Amino acid sequence: MPPPAPRGAFHRRRWAWLKDTRYIRVMRPLLLRVAAPAHLTVATLLAALAAAAPLRAQSVNLVTTADRIFAAWNTTHSPGCAVGVARGGVTLLERGYGMADLAGERPITPATILESGSVAKQFTAAAVMVLVADGKVALEDDARKYLPELPLYGRTITVRNLLTHTSGLREWSNLMAWQGWPRGTRVHTQPYVYSVITAQKALNYPVGEHYSYTNSGFLLLRTLVERVSGKTFAEFSKARLFAPLGLTHTQWRDDYTRIVPGLAQAYSREGTGFSIDMPTDNIIAAGGLLTTVGDWLRWNNSLTKKTLGAGVVDSLTRQMRLTNGLEIAYALGLTVGKYRGTREVAHSGSTAGYSTYLARYPELGDLSIAVLCNVAGANPTSSTRQLVDALHPELPRAAALDTVAADQNALRAWRGLYEDGRWHEVTVLDTAGGLLRQGNTPIRALRDGTLMMGGQRIRLAMDKDGRTRTIRTVTSDGDSVVYTWRAETTAKPTPTELAAYAGRYRSDEIGTTFTVAVENGALTVSPRAGLSETLSPTFRDAFDGPSNAVWFTRDAKGRVTAMHFGAARVWDFVSTRIP
DSSP: OOOOOOOSHHHHHHHHHHHHTHHHHHHSHHHHHTTOOTTOOHHHHHHHHHHHGGGTGGGSOHHHHHHHHTGGGOSTTSOOEEEEEEETTEEEEEEEESEEETTTTEEOOTTOBEEOGGGGHHHHHHHHHHHHHTTSOOTTSBGGGTOTTSOOBSBOOBHHHHHHTOSOOOOHHHHHHHHTOOTTSSOOOHHHHHHHHTTOOOOSSSTTSOOOOOTHHHHHHHHHHHHHHSSOHHHHHIIIIIHHHTOTTOEEOSOTTSOOTTBOOOEEEETTEEEEOOOOSOOOSSSOEEEOHHHHHHHHHHHHHTTTOHHHHHHHTOOOBOTTSOBOSBOSSOEEEEETTEEEEEEEEEETTEEEEEEEETTTTSEEEEEEESBTTOOHHHHHHHHHHHHOTTSOOOOOOOEEOOOHHHHGGGOEEEEETTTOOEEEEEOGGGSOEETTEEOEEETTSOEEETTEEEEEEEOTTSSOEEEEEEOTTSOEEEEEEEESSOOOOOHHHHHTTOEEEEETTTTEEEEEEEETTEEEEEEETTEEEEEEEOSTTEEEOSSSEEEEEEOTTSOEEEEEEEETTEEEEEEEEOO
C-alpha cells in the first residue's frame, strides 16, 4: 500500500502526482505483466491469462512499454495523454501522462475526462441503430422522411448515406469558414448550422458515387434522433447507451460553458510553450463526446459482446458500397481495415486541442486500445499501433517497395501543374536537380510499371490527343482521383489581368457577399469586414488560398462571372458575380 497522504495544499498536489505516476510506475508492473487488476476474481484472471498466452502478450511489461511510447508527454510541464489497454474485456493498463491543467498543476490520470473528436461518430451511429432495432427508423429510408428541410438532389440521400459519408453533403465547418467565421471564432449552434446545411443547392457529387468525409451528415443525424425519439440527443444517449453499458463518465458537450469536474483542458503549441485550445461551440454527434479511457474500453467490450444486440452491433461494422460496387473501409461511424495483416476496427478524432484514437483487434484476442490526448500534435494513431507492435511483434511487416531506376528523360515531359478532378487542388511536378519531384520528394519507379508520388501509388497517362497528360492516384479504398495537366509553369498575371477578377460575388447558400480586390499586387478575397485572404496564382483563372483552391469562370465573351472554392470536403462551391 502507498504511504499515508501528507497534509497541506502544496503537498497534497505533489501527493496526487506521486500517487498517480510514480507509485503506479514502481509498484504495479508485476500486476500488469499478468494483466490482472487486484479486484478480479480468480476465474476471470485465469481466463484472461489463457486468452493472452498464445498471443505472447504476457511477456510484455505494459507499463515500461507505455512509458517508452508516451515518454515525450511524461512530464509536469506539458499536456499529455491517457491510455487504456484491454484484452478479452480484461483491463491490462490504464495510465496517464502529462498534465490535465497546466495552470492548476493537475495531472492526467485514468479518471481524467477528455474529448473524443470524431471517435464519437460510432456512438451516434449506435443511437441510430437502436432506433432501427426499435422499428422506428430504417437505414434505407429517405433521410427527408425525418429531415424534410433537406432539398431534393436528384438521388435519394438515405440514412445509411448520412452514416457513411457517401451523401455528398458539404462540410459545415468549411461553409462557416467561408462566411468568415471559422470554428473557434464564434459559437456555432445546432439550429443555425442545420439551416445552412439544408440551404445548400448542390452536393459534392451524386449520392453514393464517392466517399467524402463530412461532419454534416452526423450533425443531421443528431436532429433525426431527437425528432424520432422525442428526447434531446444527450437524454437519449444516456438512457439507451451510456447508462445500460455502465459508461458512467461519458456525456455529450452540448453546452461548452458547462463546468465538467475532471475535464482536461486542451492545448496547442505556441512557440516554445502551449496555449489553451478548447472547443467553443455546441455542435455534437459528429464529435463532442466527453469520456475516459476506462469508459472507452467498456464500450469496445460491449461491442465485442454485442450487448446492444447483434443487429445493432453487426451493422456498425458493415462496410459501405458505392454505386459502382466498390466496398470502402468506412462502415457506420467506424473504419474497418487491416493493420499488419490483422483486422482493425477503429476511428481517429481531433477537436481543437484534443486528439484521440480508439481501436479493436478482434483477431488478437479482442485486443482493445484507447488513447485520448489533450494536445494538438500528439499522434494517438501512431501510439496505438506502437502498442500493438510491442504486444505482437510476430505480425507481418509490409513488404519493401520493389523500386527500379526511373527513366528521368521520359519523366521530364511530365513536369508542370496538375489539377485534381474533385476539389481542384493543384499538384506541381518539377525537375529541379534533374529528377522529377513533387515538392522535395522524387518520383520513384516501381517494377510493375507504376510510380510512387510521396506515399501514393500513381500512373501517368497521355490521352489520345497526344497533349493531355494525367496523373491517376488510387485511394486506400481503391477509388481513383485523376489530376490533369494545366500548365508547365506557375502563372504570373499582370495587374490588368488581376483587376478583371475584382468585384463582389454573392452566395445565397451561406448568405455571404465576397469582395475580391487587388492589394499590393496580389488578389485578395474578403467575406466580411476585417477578414481577408491573399491568393497565390497557379494557372490561368486559378489560385491557391490558405485553406482551399479558388478559381474563376467566364462567359462566352470572356467576362468573369463566378468565383469557385474547392476543398477536400467541399468540391465546388460557387458564388455569382454581382453586376
